[in-house]
Amino acid sequence: MDEIKEIRSRIKGMNLTWTAGETAVSELATDEKMHYLGLVVPEDEKAMILQMAERDRSLAAKSGSVSIYPTQWDWRDVSGNDWTTPIKDQRQCGSCVAFATVAAIESNLEIFKRDPSLDPDLSEADLFFRGCGDCCGRGWYFTPALRFAQSSGVPDEACNPYQGDKTGSCPDRDKRVVKIESWTTITNSSQAKEWLSQRGPLIGGLSVYEDFFYYEKGVYKTAYGGYMGDHAVCVVGFDDAKGCWICKNSWGQGWGESGWFKIAYGECGMGSQFAFYGVQFTADDDLIMPKSGRVIVRFTGKSTTLEDEIWLYRPEEKLIFRAVDSDLGKIHDLGAFPAGTRLTFALKTSAGHIFYSDQLLNDDVCDHVNKTGIGTYKWQLNWEDLYGLGEKDYNDVSMEIEIISATSEDLVMPKEGRVFATLKQRHAATKEEFRLSSPENRLIFTLDSPMGKAIDLGKYPEGASLTFAFKTLEGYTYYTDQVKNPDFLSHVRKLPTGYNKWELRWEKSYGMRLKSYKDLTAEIIVAPIVREDVILEKDSHVVARLVSKNTPNHNQFWLYKPEKKLIFDSIQGNVGKSFEVGDYPTGTRLIFALQTQDGAFFYTDSGLNEDGKSHVLRLKLGSNKCQLRWEDLYGLKDTDYNDLVVEIKMDPKQDPKKRVTG
Numbered sequence: 001m002d003e004i005k006e007i008r009s010r011i012k013g014m015n016l017t018w019t020a021g022e023t024a025v026s027e028l029a030t031d032e033k034m035h036y037l038g039l040v041v042p043e044d045e046k047a048m049i050l051q052m053a054e055r056d057r058s059l060a061a062k063s064g065s066v067s068i069y070p071t072q073w074d075w076r077d078v079s080g081n082d083w084t085t086p087i088k089d090q091r092q093c094g095s096c097v098a099f100a101t102v103a104a105i106e107s108n109l110e111i112f113k114r115d116p117s118l119d120p121d122l123s124e125a126d127l128f129f130r131g132c133g134d135c136c137g138r139g140w141y142f143t144p145a146l147r148f149a150q151s152s153g154v155p156d157e158a159c160n161p162y163q164g165d166k167t168g169s170c171p172d173r174d175k176r177v178v179k180i181e182s183w184t185t186i187t188n189s190s191q192a193k194e195w196l197s198q199r200g201p202l203i204g205g206l207s208v209y210e211d212f213f214y215y216e217k218g219v220y221k222t223a224y225g226g227y228m229g230d231h232a233v234c235v236v237g238f239d240d241a242k243g244c245w246i247c248k249n250s251w252g253q254g255w256g257e258s259g260w261f262k263i264a265y266g267e268c269g270m271g272s273q274f275a276f277y278g279v280q281f282t283a284d285d286d287l288i289m290p291k292s293g294r295v296i297v298r299f300t301g302k303s304t305t306l307e308d309e310i311w312l313y314r315p316e317e318k319l320i321f322r323a324v325d326s327d328l329g330k331i332h333d334l335g336a337f338p339a340g341t342r343l344t345f346a347l348k349t350s351a352g353h354i355f356y357s358d359q360l361l362n363d364d365v366c367d368h369v370n371k372t373g374i375g376t377y378k379w380q381l382n383w384e385d386l387y388g389l390g391e392k393d394y395n396d397v398s399m400e401i402e403i404i405s406a407t408s409e410d411l412v413m414p415k416e417g418r419v420f421a422t423l424k425q426r427h428a429a430t431k432e433e434f435r436l437s438s439p440e441n442r443l444i445f446t447l448d449s450p451m452g453k454a455i456d457l458g459k460y461p462e463g464a465s466l467t468f469a470f471k472t473l474e475g476y477t478y479y480t481d482q483v484k485n486p487d488f489l490s491h492v493r494k495l496p497t498g499y500n501k502w503e504l505r506w507e508k509s510y511g512m513r514l515k516s517y518k519d520l521t522a523e524i525i526v527a528p529i530v531r532e533d534v535i536l537e538k539d540s541h542v543v544a545r546l547v548s549k550n551t552p553n554h555n556q557f558w559l560y561k562p563e564k565k566l567i568f569d570s571i572q573g574n575v576g577k578s579f580e581v582g583d584y585p586t587g588t589r590l591i592f593a594l595q596t597q598d599g600a601f602f603y604t605d606s607g608l609n610e611d612g613k614s615h616v617l618r619l620k621l622g623s624n625k626c627q628l629r630w631e632d633l634y635g636l637k638d639t640d641y642n643d644l645v646v647e648i649k650m651d652p653k654q655d656p657k658k659r660v661t662g
Helices: 002-013 030-034 043-063 096-112 124-131 142-151 189-198 210-214
Strands: 017-020 072-074 182-186 202-209 215-220 227-239 244-248 260-264 276-280 293-302 309-314 318-322 331-337 342-348 354-356 369-375 378-383 397-404 417-426 433-438 442-445 454-460 465-471 477-479 492-498 501-506 520-528 540-549 556-561 565-569 578-584 589-595 601-603 616-622 625-630 644-652
Touching: 002 017, 002 210, 030 227, 072 189, 096 124, 096 142, 096 202, 096 227, 096 276, 124 142, 142 182, 142 202, 142 276, 182 189, 189 202, 189 227, 189 276, 202 210, 210 215, 293 318, 318 331, 417 433, 417 442, 442 454, 465 520, 540 565, 556 601, 565 578, 589 644
Parallel strands: 215 260
Antiparallel strands: 017 215, 072 227, 182 276, 202 227, 202 276, 227 244, 244 260, 293 331, 293 397, 309 318, 309 342, 342 354, 369 378, 378 397, 417 454, 417 520, 433 442, 433 465, 465 477, 492 501, 501 520, 540 578, 540 644, 556 565, 556 589, 589 601, 616 625, 625 644
């Protein structure tokens, strides 16, 4: 009684509109109460629900679609009839998912058969203990329960009576089952209200707090107590005036409003943290994404005099193709969708009729499409376009739907650097183009390009993604990003051949009729940018000294930035001498360069080098002194870094009259 008083006090203090009192479950011990729960949502399912909800919100905002529903609905009183079934008691077993699922199936069966007096009584024990196993202590989740109801069905209660623990089913179970045809996931309240008012009750979930066990009547909102666990219920209606869902519980008639309850919109995660689930008994040829991927549609056949169109209806509305002979065989990209997304297709006829892959949406309530699996992630849809199924050949318009897990062989820069491409091999009959497609569009090789010559593609930052393309004489362009390809197949293999080095081997046949990957091979090299510049930590007077010269070449040593000037010629007579570089303030970056006798420049910043390679090593000799050791051959044909050795000394600025140079 003390706890009831505290809950009532909280309810009053928060101006809530529900009543708390002693119920059939309120006086149970805490662990006994928790046995009345049993909804367990896997983490990947939670993430998928949030992803689907965000996608639905985005698509609704983009398309401007609006759900249509009344302001109030309650399947306990529709057209003067009660389309629900009696309240049941799950007892101290975490079987609430089975009870919520069976409650939705029973009501939807009455609605489907247009018979509110049917009053089916199906077996929660069969669904729970056959579908989940010995799960009283750990609970269950919606999707496996729905899959079981779809594949194995649920028999009548007499076949397997509920006793709160595992029992066996009757011998003729398979002859007594009710199976659902399909089920759907709904991730927002507007769609849930539309479904409830047009189709039937839903399955839902909520987080349960201590005060929920004391609920007697009214619109529930949490007022007292800690989180106890998650629970599954059947949602039979809503009331916008009161701002609540109307739900059927499975704790017997001694709790709530004789087993029923109302809960405020947005309360306890219902419709936000937890999705709604609807069951169907009609033929449903929608595509529920079994995995995340890109969806493509092929127009494969036509046998009709009507001018038909194929549309995607949900989750967004857009024309896919017009069924004209000239477009036979064409492929259409619908975009990428996450796992669990329901795609509803529609056929629009020139006679003004629209037929959907979801039969319940059709004006004639007939099934106008046959969906047949023709691969792991591939289906054939054959449409009948006459109202009322004037004929049933289902060959008026044929299409294929395929889910592809697109791969990308783009080059992602491992670090900032210069990129070089070299034509390594071309098939004798191949005279196509090799291009950089992104982040800029440029031609790299043509049919006249020589083998073995490295082409400098420029500098790119770490993380930049480079998309390459192979353009054929037949007019097709294939990309390292598969989703851009006209046949949506991967036409390239990217093989690592060394440190920051890859080969791109291309196949040019449309539809991958051949798979030799020998039509063109390009080598891609990333030359990481190395900066061996000198950065001044103080205002300094800078001097350069030629330490040694170990090359027959007559090179010159330059300052390139912040100003360009010759410091000295690397003649033998200058070895050991020091040369003025200049006075520079703190933070100045000094970029030095070596000019070879053939005119090539190599810089302490390798990003400036024509061959993209680092031609100098900077060794620190003290706080104000370093050594630059140079390699003067293009492409680092040898790497002794001993051709020219220069010491850079940085003295704090002093009176120029006191300076002494060597």
